[in-house]
Amino acid sequence: MKRFFSLILALLLMLGTVCLSACGNSGGATADEYDGGYQGEVNVYNWGEYISPGDDGTMDVIDEFQKRTHIKVNYTNFETNEELYNVLTNSNSTYDVIIPSDYMIARLREEGLLEKLDYSNIPNYKYISDRFKGMPYDPTDEYSVAYTWGVVALAYNTDMIEEGSIKGFKDLWSADYKDKGVLMFNNSRDAMAIAMQLCDPPIDPGANTFTREDIDRATDKLIEQKSVLKKYVMDQVFTEMEGGQSGLAPYYAGDIMTMMDNNEALSYCLPEEGSNLFVDAMCIPSTCKNKENAEIFINFMCDPEIAAANAEYICYGTPNTGALELLDEEMLESELFNPPEEYLDKCYTFTNLDDDIYAYMQKRFVEACSASAEVSSVEKRTVNPAAVWGVGIILLVIIIATVVIIILDIRRAIQNRGRIHKR
Amino acid sequence: MKTKRPAIPYLGWMLVFTIVPLVMVVYYAFTDSKGHFSLESFRNASVYSEVFLYSLLIALISTAICLVLAYPLAFSISRCSQRAQSMIIMFLMVPMWMNFLLRIYAWVLILQNYGPLDMILNFFGVDITLIGNSGAVIVGMVYEFLPFMILPLHTVMSKIDRSWIEAAQDLGCNGFQIFRKIIFPLSIPGIISGVTMVFVPTASTFLVAQYLGGTQFMIGDVIERVFQSDHHTGSAIAVVLMVVILGFLVVMNRFGDEEAVG
Incomplete structure (x- = not known):
């Protein structure tokens, strides 16, 4: 769910979240009728649409938690990891449970903004698969409990491109698909990572050791792609792919599943080069006021039944082995939801970058985006004198x-x- | 001094929301991340020169098209009865009550492959891609800002006294002479405010190119994205854009004054 919204869209969505939270509050009002009332509260800060909401026959996870524990949940959304970071560092609001992505967890941990978890209060942690323990962002398993995960994959339209002919990220650079409409990530981290994998020799996007020269090489690679590229997109990818406007796009696997539900002509491919394995995990910020309740909440979210309900709604992978047993066969068979273990071994996970390098990456990405598409591959320059x-x-x-x-x-x-x- | 008192709330508003941000943008543009004076951000911004020129070109073309479309329309509206005039103006305003993004999105649906327009053209054997190029961006811009051209033109034209045109006809002027001697000179203030009201936003707008255009950005999009990571370079681009627009306004106003005097 690492979606980057442009400013206006963000404003629109903010209106949306205001409406949603208003609805949530009215739900909370009816919940006040519990016999003993609430015993304490927990403030949860999560991605939008990242928990099972209780409509269309799904489980209302928050309501279920309130019923079982009599702890009131104050649930709010964020749109990007950076927004979460700004809220945690600049405002007085206190959250008890946050669900950032891998590289942001590393950053928060390094800056001392996370509280150590007391795993004895989280017995359901035993269900978390070993693959998602000791991750690079939390090597000692002291600060986080994985919530969801996924990989970046390729979606393509079989009406335009022969099924099975897409093999990996290198096809995003192929002139064969120019007329079909090739899309690319419109955010620096994901786009640069793909370009880095294709550089010769490849650069490991999961390392935190790459230099400005590495970023320059990836930028050149991105500029090279412009001659076959239709557009840089984030959320627009849904309309482009579902409406058959474009033929080929890299995106997050869970979202590709959603697209495939809406357009039967779409197919997917796990890129042969390996791709980004991203993990969103539950953490407790050091400013929290209800640590015990936060741990109760995290434990509740790791309950196999609850984790399965969430996974079914979000379509992202679940690290919960107990939940996997409860899910539909059909869902488990999908390589998008449940990629084979051997494939995951080829994947990399983002780590925290130096501010300096990250800023340079963003700068070079905008330059690549605004470079002229007609620039020949020989003279890869972004400045036209x-x-x-x-x-x-x-x-x-x-x-x-x-x-x-x-x-x-x-x-x-x-x-x-x-x-x-x-x- | 008494007469200036009612303006105080606005002056306060202007100080907080116009002067202070302006000073901040200029300050950011001329400093580096440590707060020292530096022209580094302008050097960084020079990378986007091509996008800048492209945006100015798009803005110029859109403004010209708006002017050509709006001028005859405004004139014929101004010749209608008072009632019909307010009716037509209202219909021109109705699309503006809808959200800006929604209107651009509607254009995406109209122009897209297998969209209505594409289907019609395919039926006649024309096979072209309508979306994802500069043409689509210009169409979006013209649609978006046409009312801003029509309204000022209509205002000045409805003030042209009918008896002057009648007098010119009595004195033997043909249609073209009436236009050249009476209507055009008297409508110049309207042309100027119309052109400024269209050119300025088209040069700096964002999102339209992202939705209707292809990989080519416009300067507004670049400012938005650069600002996310680097306030200094973003401000530098904004300052250059402001200077160009300010100069454009000064020149336009001067042009208007002289025509009016002449």
Whole structure:
């Protein structure tokens, strides 16, 4: 769910979340009728649409928690990991449970913003698969309990592209699919990671050791892709792929499942190069006020029944071995939901980057996005000197014209004043 | 001084929401991350020169198309009865009550492959991609900002006294002469405010290119994205854009003054 919304969309969605939270509150009001009332509360901060909501026959996980434990849940959403980070560092609001992604957990942990968990209060932790213990973002397993995970995969339209002909990320650079409409991630981390895998020699996107030169090489690779690329997208990918507007796109596996439900012509491919394995995990921030309740909540979320309900709704992988036994055969058979173990061994997980390197990556990505598509692969440059001169000359002409006009106006004003005085 | 008192709330508003942000943007543009004076951000911003020129070009073309479309329309509206005029103006305004993004999205649906327009063209054997190019961006811009061109033109044209046109006809002017000697000179203030009201937002708008265009960004999109990670470079681009627009306004106003005097 690492979706990056553009500003306006974010505003629209904020309105949406306000409505949703309003609905949530009204639900909470009826829940007040429990006999003993609430004993304490827990403040949960999660991605949007990242918990089973209780409509269309799904389980209302929050309501279920309130019923079982009599602890009131104050549930709020964030849109990006960066938003979560800003809220945790800049505002007074206190959350008891947060669900950031891998690299953000590493960052929060390194900056001392996470509280150590008391795993004796989380007996259901035993259900978490060993693969999701000791992850690079939390090597000693002290701060986090994995909630969901997924890989980046490729979606393609079999009406336009022959089934089985897509093998890996290298096809995103192939001129064969230019007319079919090739899409690419519109966020620096994911787009750069794919480009890095295809560089020669490949760069490990999961390392935190790469340098500015590595990023430059990946940028060149992205610019090379522009001649076959239709668009950089994030959420637009749903309409583009479901509506048959574009033929090939990399995206998060859980979301590809959603797309395939809505358009039967779509198929998927796990890229042969290996891809990004991302994990979102539950943590307790150091500013929390209800640590015990937070641990009760985390334990509840690890209950196989609850984890299965969430997985069914979100369509992202669950690290919960107990939940896997409760899920539909059909769902487990899907490689998107449950990629084979051997494939996962080829995948990498993002770690926290230095601020400096991350800023440089974002900068170079915007430059790649705004580079001209006609640039030949031989001269991979993002700066066009002619254009720089053009802007310079326009600026100069405009400034001179403005100054001349202002001087003329002042002179005229002075002359007019003189005339009035003479009268 | 008494007469200026009612303006105080607005002056306060302007100070907080216009002057302060402006100073902040200029401050950011001329400093580096440590707060020292630096032109580094302008050097970084020079990478986006091509996008900048492209945006200005798109803005110019859109403005020209808007002017050509709006001018005859505004004139014929201004010749209608008072009642019909307010009716037509209202219909022009109705689309603007809808959300900006929704209207752009509607254009995506119209222009997309297998969309209605594409189907009709295919039926006649024309096979072209309508979306994902500069043409689609210009169509979106024209649609979005056309009312801003029509309204000022209509305002000045409805103020042109009918008796002047009649007098010119009595004195033997043909249609073209009436236009050149009376209607055009008197409508210049409207043209100027219309052109500014269209050019300025089209040059700096964002999202339209992201939805209707292909991989080519516009400068508004670049500012938005650069700002997420680097306030200084983002501000530098914004300052350059502001200077260009300011200069454009000054030149336009001057042009208008002289025409009016002449």
